[in-house]
Amino acid sequence: MFWRSQNKLILIGFATTLCLISSPAFAYIDPGMGSMWIQSMLALTAGFGVAFKMYWQRVKLFIFGNKKKPSSERSDKNHQENIT
């Protein structure tokens, strides 16, 4: 699914999305306002997605607590299993 693929966009995030720098020239083709608009909207959505995901993680953490053991503990255990 299209929106699912957006989870790959955990990059950079919302803050940098709409920073105003000078727009690059598009050589000799007309990029079309519709196309530019949808791209900026998608960047925005991706940014919101990232922000929401981070926030949701925190909410989950608050409600359910951290059920997983910290990674350092897990790696210690694995290490012990390996040597026994």
Next chain:
Amino acid sequence: MNLIHGRRHPASFRDSTGTVFDINGRIVRGLSSEGAQRYFNLKQSGLLQELEQADRIIVSKDIGLMDLSPKYIHYLEHELIPYISYPYEWPFLLLKDAALLHLSIQIQSLERDIVLSDASAYNIQFKGVSPIFIDVLSFRPYKEGELWGGHRQFCEQFLNPLLLHAIIGVPYQAWYRGSLEGIPTELLANLLPLKSWFSARSLAHVLLPAWSQKKFADKRKNKAIQKIKNATIPKAVYKSFLSQLHRWIESLSPKKNQTAWGNYSETRTYQSQELIAKKDFITEFVSKTSPTLLWDLGCNDGEFAELALQNGAEVVVGFDVDLGALEKAVFRAKEKKLNFLPLYQQITNSSPKQGWLLTERSSITDRGSPESIIALAFIHHLAIGHNIPLSEVIAWLVHLAPNGVVEFVQKTDPTIQQMLALKGDIFPDYNEEYFLKLLHEKTTIIKSRTISETGRSLYWYERKT
């Protein structure tokens, strides 16, 4: 009167950083200082070599300076493409492969901070059925935060035609030929079914861009327009945009529609003995003539094109009007790695000279003359199916190439009987005697053979000089 300045190629005028020249069949590209900078950047990045090695881009040779235009400081010579073709002639699978090539080159380039400056489908050609990118000047450095400027052009020239056939079931070729820049997004949006409003992909690439295009046409929205012009997107979003479009196009196929000739090999009306005789005849013809370029008129699923290639033809270009048969021909060429290019062409209204100055896009005959042709079970479609006078059909056929094989199908043959059933027999001139008289006037018949009980006959001829 020749209105084209200098010796530039008629289709090369959009890019100010370079021009392609046709010097007696040699394809040479002149580069301005900006063009040369772009080209050497591309070379230095290693991307050009990578793409050349993978056969994804045309091979370029540096030839330094030439006396063609004072604007240019460096020249390249390109390898020649066996036969130039245009997107409005490509069957669905070829346009789809061309689209995928464009996107994957974009993705590959972006990793090296390079982007394509446009998304023209005319920048792709075919060697056999393998797409190849032909514009080395389209590559320019990526600017941090920039939007994909070629998105609209990509949609109009690749995505929209594919969607027209895949979603609505309407083949794009005729529309595309009349609208050389592709299928406008605003028009496709009017045609998409209601359920497309629930598809994120259709929304993102067709419906919302079309809606917002209209919205921003209003000049009172100047502030909003300025904001969008200044918007930036992270590189990762740019890349993801390309990748998801790639995945979508990969999943597209023509909306199922049984065509008359799509199952020709399985349902043809003649028997296997005839087929063997026909194959023997073509094998002998091609082995003796060894044409560099052979045209297969009414190529169907490419069975005889394959045979011709196996027996000495170097390149075969096939023309047919049946899209189902052409898809099979593309499959055959792909599977067997044949140097065979099947193209959509209605011979009674074949691709004309068109575009700017009526020279930008050439007609089918201006793009290279075949050395041989085969026209198997073909001419009755022109003479009876389209009422073209038989004398004109033969004159045209003989004019195309110095030699060829033409099949004559008798009026009593079930195929023609079916054609005449509703139309009525208004073709008194369509008979073998008259056909032979016409052929004798213009050619020397090297060999002939009757291959069926219904009187189907093959004629191998050589044009009189």
